[in-house]
Amino acid sequence: MYKTGTTLGIGAIGAAIAWALGIPAPFLTGPAALVSLAALMGVTTDVPVQLRDVCFVLIGVGMGAGVTPEVLVAARQWPIPLVALSLLLLVIFFGGSWALGRVFGYDRNTARLAATPGHLSFVLSLSTEVKADIPIVAVVQSLRVLILTLLVPAVVALITDADLSMSTAPATPMALPALALIVVLAIGLGLLLKRWNIPAALLLAGMAVSTAAHGAGLVPGGMPLWIAIPTFVIMGTLIGTRFSGVTLALVIRAAAASVFLTVLALIATLVAALIVHHLSDLPLTDLMIAFAPGGLETMAALSIMLGADPAFTALHHIYRLVFLTVLVPVFIPARVKRRRRPGRG
Incomplete structure (x- = not known):
């Protein structure tokens, strides 16, 4: 309990500092940065699984509250960005793995797993089955997520007029009884999806139940700020806890590769978003986040x-996760063979 309280306290301080300084998306970026720093300085950080899961459900519910009939009409334009996303993922994966091998000296499997643009749990599970530097893969991927979390809001703030202060409450907050019912139903559905090994099961369940309720007109309104802000603070704190137990020396080893991969991903994402925005007139903010x-x-x-x-x-x-699930194993073929025991075969 003390460890959790300390971690959440550091996250809250990070959010307050980022908000006071006017940093974009302060309730997410502030905790992520300060908790990561604390973890690297030797502070043991932790967010309980139950609290993490509730956080995921609430984020999903908040997403579902924004699904409207107009969104479904706009879906006719989505095949264009899906094609662009496929090409973007290929550029990041092959460009990043080539550079990690040629420039940074990583072996083939380590380079390709470290350069995979997301799907961390899947990548780490593959790392245990092939000859790869697992600590480097884990730290490069974690640093990449942290840097993207910090930089994406800043890039969006520079190229769009989006309000990143998170200070405006929804016009009509959801009624608490309706919100509580949605959360309970989402948790039940999420636990079922987890049994089927669906990625981000609780988040998707929260979005599915909330989308159904809002789309049918049964529940109006969005997530109240007094719930949304702590949820984002916990999410940012959770990102920072990935560095608990990681040594500074390992981070220094992985830092250059992580920065390179992040810059590559940001430039490629921005170029792809601008091209699709020009072709389809879809909002640039939506494309950057997607x-x-x-x-x-x-x-x-x-x-x-x-x-x-x-x-x-x-x-x-979700498409990105499915695409990588198919793509990555094709180019990580060298699995470790079990040695035969003497006297057999």
Whole structure:
């Protein structure tokens, strides 16, 4: 309990500092930065699984509250950005893995797994089955997510007029009884999806139940700020806890590769978003959040903060996970063979 309280306290301080300084998306970026720093300085950080899961459900509910009939009409334009996202993922994966091998000296499997633009749990599970530097893969991927979390809001603030202060409450907050019922139903559905090994099961369940309730006109309004802000603070804190137990020396080893991959991803994402925006007239903010290869839950939280189309964001990040699930194993073929025991075969 003390460890959790300390971690959440650091996250809250980070959010307050970022908000006071006017940093974009302060309730997410502030905790992520300060908790990461504290973890690297030796502070043991932790967010309980139960609190994390409730946070995921609430983010999903917040996304579902933004799905409207107009969103569904706009879905006719979505095949264009899906094609662009496929090409973007190929550029990041092959460009990043080539550079990590040629410039940074990583072996083939380590380079390709570290350069994979997202799907961290899947990447780490593959790392255990092949000959790869697992600590480097984990830290490069974690640093990439952290840097993207910090930089994507800043880039969006520079190229659009989106309000990233998260200070404006929804016109009509959801009634608490309706919100409580949606959360309970979402948790039940999420636990079922987890049994089927669906990625981001609780977040998707929250979005599905909330979308159904809002789309049918049964529940109006958005997430109340007094619930949304702590949820984002916990999400940012959770990102920072990835560095608990990681040594500074390992971070220094992985830093250059992480920065390179992040810059590559940001430039490629921005170029792809600008091209699709020109071709389809879809909002640039929506495209940036949908294309940025950060964690699904993190990008979902940012989509709520920036008022991006939640269904558009969710579809593209789910597609990214499916695309990588198919792509990566094809180019990581060298699995470790078990040695035969003497006297057998």
